[in-house]
Amino acid sequence: AQTVTQSQPEMSVQEAETVTLSCTYDTSENNYYLFWYKQPPSRQMILVIRQEAYKQQNATENRFSVNFQKAAKSFSLKISDSQLGDTAMYFCAFMNSNTGKLIFGQGTTLQVKP
């Protein structure tokens, strides 16, 4: 069975600095997808970034980028130039390409401080 682990329950960063959130996963599959979702306080969960396992190039979306290490089964999220609006809970998620189901990590609460 696949599992996703986020080992940092809480993190904080100063506004304008860079922060990296960790995520590791376990699977025997070769074809899968990885996601980072953001859940702001009392607001809707939204997709931040997506990575296809067959792509070696790391995905980037503006200030958000990932470090995907397939052999190490690691998928960290880097947030550059942190903004107050980045304060949220962040979830790493794994999708098996055969089932389309998402498996989520425990979440990391990120606080951006002014």
Added chain:
Amino acid sequence: DVKVTQSSRYLVKRTGEKVFLECVQDMDHENMFWYRQDPGLGLRLIYFSYDVKMKEKGDIPEGYSVSREKKERFSLILESASTNQTSMYLCASSLGGDRGYNQPQHFGDGTRLSIL
């Protein structure tokens, strides 16, 4: 933009009651999902559906059932609510049609359910 609407943001019910949580999406998505979110556990899949009238158990289906009579609507039913079902419930939808997907899921705002 995809809109996934959950019928209630907050709900308080009593043990033993039958509870219905409703979810509607407006983007003609084939796939719909129900999760519960608990601190330290992340999101866990309760049930999902790939099409009308179809349903499959997720990781924690015990004590729950679902109904999908129309493509846009996916209902979660707590047959006899218990206090350990107090949680945040999230509905999601995604494009589908068959089972091999990389499509992201779109989430509703969630329903915070308290069972007293």
